[in-house]
Amino acid sequence: MHFTLIANSNFESTSRQVENLKNKTDINEYYRIPILDGLELLNAKSCTFDFPFHTHDTFNISLILKNTFYTKLTDRFLKAPVGTICITNAKQVHATLCDHYIGNSFFTFYVSPDVIKKLNNNQDVFFKDNIIDDQNIFSELYFLSLNLNKSDIHFEKRLKQVLTSLISKYSSNKEFSYGTKQLFQDFINNTFFDTFSLSKTALQFGMSKYKFIRLFKQETGLTPNNFILLKKIEQSKELLKNGNPIFDVAIDCGFYDNSHFYKNFKRFIGVNPLEFQNAFFAI
CATH class of the missing domain: 2.60.120.280 (Regulatory protein AraC)
Structure with a gap:
């Protein structure tokens, strides 16, 4: 019993140390x-x-x-x-x-x-x-x-x-191409991604959704979902730079709520939307 108490105490102490360490991280x-x-x-x-x-x-x-x-x-x-x-x-x-x-x-x-x-x-x-x-x-x-x-x-x-x-x-002066982007280029330029449907889009191209995902990633380096999310993040950055309210930006860019927006914005940019916006309006 005494050994078990010591083990539990050590475990709790280690857990607290890990938690305290994580609380000191991500101060971007x-x-x-x-x-x-x-x-x-x-x-x-x-x-x-x-x-x-x-x-x-x-x-x-x-x-x-x-x-x-x-x-x-x-x-x-x-x-x-x-x-x-x-x-x-x-x-x-x-x-x-x-x-x-x-x-x-x-x-x-x-x-x-x-x-x-x-x-x-x-x-x-x-x-x-x-x-x-x-x-x-x-x-x-x-x-x-x-x-x-x-x-x-x-x-x-x-x-x-x-x-x-x-x-x-x-560096090199040679212009570099990341790959041929012909098949989906018009689609990327002319599609409103807030209404995107993977199944419907794949059907328009006459292929299964799995083939669509594979070919799309070959051409862009991103899955369709990541590509669309990144487009939303880029759109939100421009709105934040212009001083738009964060809640309005979240809704206008197709996020469910502020929490969903904050989480995904930080994943791509490294800071949350408020911290990003503050950088453009700091005195």
Whole structure:
């Protein structure tokens, strides 16, 4: 009996430690700075949830700060150690897996393709190597990540310089295609996804829903459901940037309620809708 009490006590103590540890995680911060076409940044601190397959209109330049960073692409599985830079190109489908107990810490610069192209003498940019180990570039980007609000460090000038160095050393000018997107392109451009039905859509294409899912994923890198959810998230981001009330945004973008909206928004963006919106209206 005495042994059982000790075991239970140890178990309860360990459970409390795990719970306390998880309560200290996921304290992510989102920023928006009015430079470089509206630079957006994510400071992820001990993030314990996974980001599902998705894309961005921007180049994502992430500094890996704590724990190995795991990224899935459509054709590769990448491991980025602490102290390296992980880059996903604009429109590149990817997912991020985080440690569910200790968490992963990383800092991401979301940089417009137009800005990147301009820094490369108006030539297209593609990073074939997604993991870059360059301590000079890492250190400069890390310094900038710690000094976002310092007016005396010439933040914009230094960021342009380090991005130019990153592009010149590690990118290719060759335009990259993520695959042929002919079969579903008109469908994607002309469909209102709030009324989407998988069975009906597959029937329109003369195929089973399983074949539709397989071919759609081959062409887009995403399942139809994830693609539609991502479209809703992107639509909600624009409405939040314009200052629309969060409840109205949730309903207008086809979410059941605020809880459903908050949960899915954070899965893709890293912070909840209020934290994201605050980044655009912070004084």
